Amino acid sequence: MSLLADAFTVLAVLAGLFFLAAGTLGLLRFPDTLSRLHALTKADGLGLGLIVLGLMPQAGSLLGALKLLLVWALAMLAGATVGQMIARIARRESQ
Amino acid sequence: MPPLAALPRFVGLLAVWVVIGGADLKGLAVGAATAAIATWFSLRLLPAGVLQLRPLPLLGLLLRYPLQALRAGTEVACRAFDLRLSPGFVPYAPVTAPSVQRDAFLTWSSLQPGTLPAGEDEVSGAVAIHALDVTQPVAASMAAEEARFARIFRG
Numbered sequence: 001m002s003l004l005a006d007a008f009t010v011l012a013v014l015a016g017l018f019f020l021a022a023g024t025l026g027l028l029r030f031p032d033t034l035s036r037l038h039a040l041t042k043a044d045g046l047g048l049g050l051i052v053l054g055l056m057p058q059a060g061s062l063l064g065a066l067k068l069l070l071v072w073a074l075a076m077l078a079g080a081t082v083g084q085m086i087a088r089i090a091r092r093e094s095q
Numbered sequence: 096m097p098p099l100a101a102l103p104r105f106v107g108l109l110a111v112w113v114v115i116g117g118a119d120l121k122g123l124a125v126g127a128a129t130a131a132i133a134t135w136f137s138l139r140l141l142p143a144g145v146l147q148l149r150p151l152p153l154l155g156l157l158l159r160y161p162l163q164a165l166r167a168g169t170e171v172a173c174r175a176f177d178l179r180l181s182p183g184f185v186p187y188a189p190v191t192a193p194s195v196q197r198d199a200f201l202t203w204s205s206l207q208p209g210t211l212p213a214g215e216d217e218v219s220g221a222v223a224i225h226a227l228d229v230t231q232p233v234a235a236s237m238a239a240e241e242a243r244f245a246r247i248f249r250g
Contacts (some may be wrong), residue, residue, distance in 0.1 A: 022171070025175040026171055034182065042206070067115060088214035091223060092132025
């Protein structure tokens with residue numbers, strides 16, 4: 001069971017790292033600020049989510065797992081709110 | 096503020112404190128004081144009763160989210176590798192009138208695949224949605240998501 005949980009952790013964290021790397025690639029390669037925001041809010045959000053999912057079986061308690069989930073939820077909420085505000089400013093400045 | 100309206104929010108914020116800081120007694124005393132202050136601010140910013148949520152549609156929306164996050168993240172990752180981009184703005188006129196509900200929907204839609212609200216157009220009043228590929232049916236997917244999102248509110 002522990003081996004299965006460890007294997008799940010390794011796979012999910014690796015997948016998370018892949019999406020974080022893809023988000024960084026998008027940040028570097030996308031042509032404008034607004035497109036780069038998609039990379040930061042979506043690919044990185046998924047990357048962090050997969051890492052959290054992978055670490056949950058290793059948390060040791062339900063409270064620990066909930067804490068990880070809360071970190072992800074707060075990161076997504078902050079990303080969604082701030083992303084929109086930056087997008088608004090970037091659009092205004094590009095006009 | 097009526098104590099009954101404050102209680103659910105206080106309990107929710109205290110639960111967040113317990114999840115982050117643990118449930119030991121010393122910490123709980125600080126947590127209760129912090130949750131009380133946070134409740135006061137919360138009720139000032141969003142008075143009780145402004146957002147009346149329906150639990151089941153809300154649960155459905157939240158359970159659907161991981162799949163949407165997977166779609167959104169995968170789409171951006173693919174485009175980061177092959178640079179198949181056609182970025183631009185798509186005007187979208189939300190059905191919901193300007194309100195807290197509309198702001199909540201726009202925040203939610205910024206986490207959906209391919210869409211990022213970037214403020215209102217001064218002339219038309221429509222919301223400018225930034226998309227990585229404007230050839231995709233962006234307005235239609237926003238409308239479908241808005242209809243789904245509207246179901247979580249009462250009335």
